[in-house]
Amino acid sequence: MFRSSQSTSQSIAPQLKATARAGSNIAFIKYWGVANPRINLPLNNSISMTLGALHTTTTVEWDAGGRLGADEVTIDGERVEGKKAERVTQHLDLIRHLAGDRRYRARVVSRNNFPMASGIASSASAFAALTVAAVAAIGLALDRTRLSAVARHGSGSASRSIFGGYVEWERGNDDATSVARQLFPAEHWNLRDVVVVVSTAEKAVSSQNGHTLALTSPFNAARIDSLYTALQEVRAAITLRDLNRLGPVIEQDALAMHAVMMTSKPSLLYWQPGTLEVLQAVRRWREQDGLPVYFTIDAGPNVHLICEPAFERELLRRLQTLSGVRSTLTSGPGDGAETVDQHLF
């Protein structure tokens, strides 16, 4: 992909420093399972809504003067070392390679506007923002499709956060074709994602490692097979802005993904007591009281509740009655990753 892109990507004068902001996203059809872990080629298409209110801002400055002996990474005010820093350096290596200059080290400062301990996956927004900032600072001109492919290397779901609104990541067959595209912009449908935080404990197995386990579940192939129809349903429901059509499909796929996780070897059980309290309550509220709210769950214990703005207040009121709910965060759909003027250092 990168070799054949010479005609469209031209080097411009490098600014050496750039800042980008990218929203997290919530997947309606999940990315779970990797066909090629080296390039994060997924086993299936996924569809998500980019979150406007939960985002990462990242400044990257390339050190042309050669003062840095290694990349320097600061996240939410703390210098990061070890595996986390290595993952950033690997991603910068890819961008250094694309820019044709492997010598530059970088200073990276990143800040999430949501608490890390909220259990919201920050890797999607983090690698989308890192990609856009690092690419801009080094002076590469890549379109969103290609930025999406680059971001995918850092974290699969980051490929979707490059775009705003409602986004589908095509599985593709190789590095060039496994890219996201926008289905509809944020203005198309003002859905709300109420993130219900029930646990702030760190995950025992990172989702990055979990992806390689999907193939060990007896249910993985059946889930992939069932997605052809599910993806069609989700596209149609978003097109028609029909939550009662969207909801059952996203609940089914969230449960299917967790079923694959639970039956992997080793078994991954991300749910906590509070998870079940919220799931049971949401089903009760919907079935008994007609509250149009549906759940989805990422690779963790926290629950994302999807509703329309008219029911958000009532939902938040009811969530306060549940003993396992620690906090909530709400976001609507937002724009794709963009450079911004305000640097973090």
Added chain:
Amino acid sequence: MFRSSQSTSQSIAPQLKATARAGSNIAFIKYWGVANPRINLPLNNSISMTLGALHTTTTVEWDAGGRLGADEVTIDGERVEGKKAERVTQHLDLIRHLAGDRRYRARVVSRNNFPMASGIASSASAFAALTVAAVAAIGLALDRTRLSAVARHGSGSASRSIFGGYVEWERGNDDATSVARQLFPAEHWNLRDVVVVVSTAEKAVSSQNGHTLALTSPFNAARIDSLYTALQEVRAAITLRDLNRLGPVIEQDALAMHAVMMTSKPSLLYWQPGTLEVLQAVRRWREQDGLPVYFTIDAGPNVHLICEPAFERELLRRLQTLSGVRSTLTSGPGDGAETVDQHLF
């Protein structure tokens, strides 16, 4: 099956009244999904341990005098009407048919030695005890294999409770071949089943109805396919009395069954917050402290913990520290269903 059985089953002088006791059972490989709901022909073989300490005692008296206009059913001291009574009458109809006398009505009094509200499935022990008592009282001589086929009509898992110890119910292809058999008697291995009661709420969907939904899950076929190996593992582990070989397989199948339930249409979510509290604790105790305990879960929120006697006390002590645990009940393996002398009326 019943037609061809004339040579082995001979009518003896009816006593008209008999009492039988049958233990509940805990399945290591679950029965979930029915191929033919009329005769409870299952989709897969299942393996269980018959529980000695949790049982149902049932007295059946056939009314030769014609005083009863309908069957009279009393369970745990309460007269039962409606669907529950109908299910008993249907089962009695089968036994009346086998005995060649459709006129006799029956008085049935049944008592569980465990609280109904404990969430322990009582249908296995109930229909095993009802079968043995009703067959004996009407004067039919059936061997255990045939009793197992009769009990299966009332409740699939009741076919296993006819036998003691470790039992496999062969799926079979028809009414005659879908029967249970003993793998090992109770004395073979003193495993403990610690039933952890986390909720006493009645199930929203009975397991009887749930069985017909299994085919609507995208994972049902994959679960059935995976059982060929799982059944072999469970047989081998029981033969060798090897809990560390048995445990991972029974956890996997419990999670697989619940995965099928969750992804059925409609989705069945039997778990409650307390369920997850126990599952997470058990995994933590095992992985961090080496406590050799494994879980399984029937069609409900309560958790069955399987361990050897040496670790039962430590397990019970630790369970007291969990806020979601309402009570526990413990049983080892027990004998098959038998007639007893003491009548309930």
